[in-house]
Amino acid sequence: MKVAVFSVTEEGKKLGEKLCLDFSHATLFHCPGKGNLKLRVKENFTPHQGLVFIMAAGIVVRMIAPLIRNKHRDPAVVAVDDFARYAVSLLSGHEGGANRLTYRVASVLGSAPVITTGTETQKTVVVGVGCRKNVTSAEIEHAVTSALEMAGVNLDQVRVTATAKAKYGESGLKEAMENLKLPLVYIEHDRINLVGKEHISESLSSEKHLGLRAVAEPCALLAAKNGGFLLRKCVIGPVTIALVREKNSITDK
Known part of the structure; x- marks a missing residue:
């Protein structure tokens, strides 16, 4: 563009x-x-x-x-x-x-x-993504589509994807989301570490390499509004996926 x-x-x-x-x-x-x-x-x-x-x-x-x-x-x-x-x-x-x-x-x-936009407000699923260094776009795409299938969610129900700021330089991640036509946001590390341990599945690998207790689950929660897990941390090859569905605080009682 x-x-x-x-x-x-x-x-x-x-x-x-x-x-x-x-x-x-x-x-x-x-x-x-x-x-x-x-x-x-x-x-x-x-x-x-x-x-x-x-x-x-x-x-x-x-x-x-x-x-x-x-x-x-x-x-x-x-x-x-x-x-x-x-x-x-x-x-x-x-x-x-x-x-x-x-x-x-x-x-x-x-x-x-x-x-x-009206069409965007109807999308209620947020995808949290964690991945190893130098992951390919094909591996990311496979992980995202596989996780959505496991949860019974269509691609057009996804509003946004989210990952840690440290993954900003991962070209495979950016390319995958462009291919899937999904927006990608990066969450600051200090916000991620504020998510309570009781809400996430901790990762020794993320703690060691990024100084983060987890990536996929907290990123999905932080990018969502009033979200609850559809799919907890799911490891698919070199990629970790978590799915959160947003709730309307006024209409979803």
Whole structure:
């Protein structure tokens, strides 16, 4: 995906530079003046498949409103605040890929992804993934699909996958999730170790190599909202999978 990143503050510019290092086809447009921003957005709205704005969502809405055509032709639009607290899917979430772009941006910047698309809210399964170093994409894909089959879950019921931040450099993991068309988020280690021992199956290997009591189970729990285990830690070759199903705290009584 060819991505344009826009910033208006020095803080936003630094975040944009970080994003561009992670994306192979991304260009940063730093526009401290509103007139310049409006021109840059107009020039790059159509040529790019994804637009990431590091600024207030209200500014983004005003900039893109005159350019919007329809959900099948518009680019993916994501808004991020200057502190990178939230990454919000604003336009073309499903058809244009803004939801997946949001998850990727959130993973790079450590933001909380905000997705409101109806089709996404109906997905309630979160997949926690742990793996050995240099695992292949084929091994990951096999483990994920096998675990889902064991639990009687379809791939299209999965909302997101999650793993430890230490696995960020595992190209096989990224490739597998791209092939499966599943978003992947990375969980910080300090959050993982805050999950109580009573909630997870501890792993001596994870403790030794990563300093973590476990990976798959706590990552699945942390990436979910009001989640409960569908499938506890399951070792499939060099991969560990855990499945969690989310519950709606209001409607699921």
